[in-house]
Amino acid sequence: MKQVDVKAKFGQRLRDIRNQMGWSQEHLAAVVGLDRSYVGGVERGERNISIENICKLAEALEINPAVLFEQWGT
Amino acid sequence: MKQVDVKAKFGQRLRDIRNQMGWSQEHLAAVVGLDRSYVGGVERGERNISIENICKLAEALEINPAVLFEQWGT
């Protein structure tokens, strides 16, 4: 059985955390220094984001990158 | 001040875990389905690996992807 799309899982987690902080995609994108539509694409699981941008996002959200990989249900 | 290279940190972590399992780069690459020279480059911090391959590696090593981002010194 094919495992769930990791990009979608990551995107959902990112979105949850962003919403918890009450940030818009636009605001997050501005802080990270990425394009708003790019961040949106990541949240929707359409982008196969690389480690450097993962860490940039984590830094902007003031969390450890590992947090973005938690609660994936193994 | 520029932060430490996340690719290098990730690569070192990957290498440590791989060594703990007594696996060669070649073996890991074969299990994951990636090229051996590519895995070597990742461990050396030369490659900006994407999330799908990060998760493939974690799966091959039978660990949660978050483990690869631990002990980064916050």
Added chain:
DNA sequence: TTGTGACTCCTAGTCCGTT
């Protein structure tokens, strides 16, 4: 405020090899 398609540029990732 976010989704989406389309686009260019550059690199992620492959495959061959030598050291």
Added chain:
DNA sequence: AAACGGACTAGGAGTCACA
């Protein structure tokens, strides 16, 4: 066993206009 290189193709990074 691992580092490193060249040449290549697939696909990620980054941007925009418009819905």
